[in-house]
Amino acid sequence: MVKYIADSACDLKDFPDICFETVPLTLSTDSRTIVDSPDLDIHETLDYFYGHHGRSYTACPSTQAWIDSFEGADEIYVVTITSGLSGTWNSANVAKKQYQSDHPDVKIYVVDSLSTGPGEVLLLEKIVELKKLGKSFEEVCEEIEKYKDTLRLYFGLRSLHNLAQNGRVSKIVASAIGFMNIRILGTASKEGTIQSVAKCRGDKKLVETTLSEIRKADYKGGKIRICHVESAQLAQALEDQLRSEYGAIDIKTIPARGLCSFYAERGGFILGCEC
Numbered sequence: 001m002v003k004y005i006a007d008s009a010c011d012l013k014d015f016p017d018i019c020f021e022t023v024p025l026t027l028s029t030d031s032r033t034i035v036d037s038p039d040l041d042i043h044e045t046l047d048y049f050y051g052h053h054g055r056s057y058t059a060c061p062s063t064q065a066w067i068d069s070f071e072g073a074d075e076i077y078v079v080t081i082t083s084g085l086s087g088t089w090n091s092a093n094v095a096k097k098q099y100q101s102d103h104p105d106v107k108i109y110v111v112d113s114l115s116t117g118p119g120e121v122l123l124l125e126k127i128v129e130l131k132k133l134g135k136s137f138e139e140v141c142e143e144i145e146k147y148k149d150t151l152r153l154y155f156g157l158r159s160l161h162n163l164a165q166n167g168r169v170s171k172i173v174a175s176a177i178g179f180m181n182i183r184i185l186g187t188a189s190k191e192g193t194i195q196s197v198a199k200c201r202g203d204k205k206l207v208e209t210t211l212s213e214i215r216k217a218d219y220k221g222g223k224i225r226i227c228h229v230e231s232a233q234l235a236q237a238l239e240d241q242l243r244s245e246y247g248a249i250d251i252k253t254i255p256a257r258g259l260c261s262f263y264a265e266r267g268g269f270i271l272g273c274e275c
């Protein structure tokens with residue numbers, strides 16, 4: 001059996017016609033731990049964190065959680081959030097080694113997305129597409145490593161509070177926003193870390209600047225996936241702009257799950273595209 005697995009930063013809850021499962025990260029405060037399961041109420045979870053005044057954290061899945069997800073399959077594809085910001089890729093690899101020492105015939109490919117949310121979605125969709133074409137395990141691994149280089153990730157955020165609190169961006173960068181309608185536009189660096197691109201005043205300017213970055217990246221009409229945190233309108237504005245400039249492109253928007261919602265925060269979006 002072929003199984004497809006991603007961590008919950010991937011933002012998908014299910015995937016039709018294949019055996020797909022997500023392994024949750026966790027979000028927590030000193031008094032509560034929230035598992036990023038597919039049925040998590042995002043609105044309530046965000047309210048909880050905004051109302052909580054102490055520190056809040058996240059944690060990657062345990063080795064055991066990965067091992068449990070491998071059970072029963074003989075060919076496994078795992079997509080993780082960037083190793084540049086999370087221990088998730090590492091814990092998946094520890095699980096892979098351990099699992100293969102007990103099940104030497106099981107093939108496991110763990111791909112470091114160097115991205116998150118929509119970047120993970122694009123990788124997963126590509127793996128599924130290659131398998132449908134009848135590619136072997138080795139061919140899929142090889143083609144995915146090449147495909148990864150064609151992907152770009154952009155994100156527009158209203159607050160960097162949770163990223164800064166957890167050491168994923170510097171406090172200096174974070175303090176530049178949070179007032180006067182300032183949004184930050186960022187991108188994933190080659191190493192899968194956060195690189196800030198521009199400060200924009202208001203959503204309209206944010207959409208314009210995102211479009212101009214995509215143009216600069218030499219985007220030619222490839223697939224686009226967008227995740228948003230309670231900002232469907234902003235995502236729609238991006239979709240509309242992209243369609244009016246590039247025509248009938250394959251573009252889809254979904255709400256972010258817990259992990260990306262926690263870090264991208266209300267009003268944020270994350271966009272992945274093939275360049």
Ligand code: X90
Pocket residue numbers: 025057058059060082085086087088114115116153155168187188189192193194259260263264270
């Ligand atoms: O292991 C953990 O506890 C998870 C840590 C994840 C930290 C960052 C998640 C960011 C999610 C924010 C904008 C996208 C940045 C992606 C750059 C590669 C969303």
